[in-house]
Amino acid sequence: MRTRISHITYYVDLRSAYVQFLGCNFTCPWCIRRLTPWDHHLDSNELARLRFQGMLSMDGFLQIISDAIVKYGMEEVVLGGEEPTIDPALPIIIRELSNRRLRVRLLTNAYEINDELLSTLRQCNDCEVVIGIKTLDPNKHIKYTGKPIEPVLNNVKRLLESGVRVIFETVLIPGLNDVNDIEAIAKYLATLSRDSILIIDPLIPIPGTPWRRPTREELSDAMSRAGKYVRVMSHERLGRPSEVITLYPRPR
Numbered sequence: 001m002r003t004r005i006s007h008i009t010y011y012v013d014l015r016s017a018y019v020q021f022l023g024c025n026f027t028c029p030w031c032i033r034r035l036t037p038w039d040h041h042l043d044s045n046e047l048a049r050l051r052f053q054g055m056l057s058m059d060g061f062l063q064i065i066s067d068a069i070v071k072y073g074m075e076e077v078v079l080g081g082e083e084p085t086i087d088p089a090l091p092i093i094i095r096e097l098s099n100r101r102l103r104v105r106l107l108t109n110a111y112e113i114n115d116e117l118l119s120t121l122r123q124c125n126d127c128e129v130v131i132g133i134k135t136l137d138p139n140k141h142i143k144y145t146g147k148p149i150e151p152v153l154n155n156v157k158r159l160l161e162s163g164v165r166v167i168f169e170t171v172l173i174p175g176l177n178d179v180n181d182i183e184a185i186a187k188y189l190a191t192l193s194r195d196s197i198l199i200i201d202p203l204i205p206i207p208g209t210p211w212r213r214p215t216r217e218e219l220s221d222a223m224s225r226a227g228k229y230v231r232v233m234s235h236e237r238l239g240r241p242s243e244v245i246t247l248y249p250r251p252r
């Protein structure tokens with residue numbers, strides 16, 4: 001069976017693999033993948049070396065996972081890159097990882113959560129879903145992602161009602177998803193659950209797009225205003241440094 005996995009990196013100090021899927025059902029112009037198809041935490045020599053070697057078979061993927069458990073004592077797998085939910089193999093992948101007693105974090109835009117995936121997540125004790133909320137404005141959502149927001153919000157409710165552990169993430173984009181918008185997102189999330197968590201990331205600007213990186217003050221402002229409604233975090237402040245190596249594509 002083929003997967004849509006094209007790239008895997010490993011964070012040695014965190015004992016965590018980052019599994020990257022190829023392809024997305026959204027078209028966000030600020031998508032970091034427009035800068036590089038590879039994990040941007042890799043050093044420049046490694047980025048220059050990497051060449052696409054195709055998408056992994058299920059057997060090839062599971063062999064890499066087994067090797068990383070034995071060699072590095074891997075404990076966690078993050079499923080992300082572009083959009084994992086467009087891979088029909090995703091429920092099997094999650095079950096295989098869970099059977100190996102690994103913690104699983106699924107990063108998704110939550111546009112497509114089919115019944116098999118929902119059921120798999122519901123039965124997985126060590127799974128967490130991180131849902132990226134692009135904007136709550138329906139017009140901006142369809143303009144920039146190419147898809148309506150309603151399925152995303154419906155799927156957020158389905159996941160929460162099923163008891164799946166969910167946290168949320170949004171990108172602070174001055175002029176598009178700015179401090180006021182992020183406060184509105186936090187206010188909305190607080191209506192869904194009393195203990196919602198929102199990660200706020202500053203935009204990494206993409207050349208050719210009109211949006212700039214927010215200032216530190218704007219990020220602090222967004223965090224304190226959202227923090228009135230939900231627990232807030234920022235990858236930029238919480239991220240621990242770690243050595244990062246490539247598990248796939250393999251060196252030739």
Ligand code: SF4
Pocket residue numbers: 024025026027028030031032033081082083109132
């Ligand atoms: S949903 Fe994520 S991966 Fe897909 S285009 Fe938007 S930012 Fe990129």
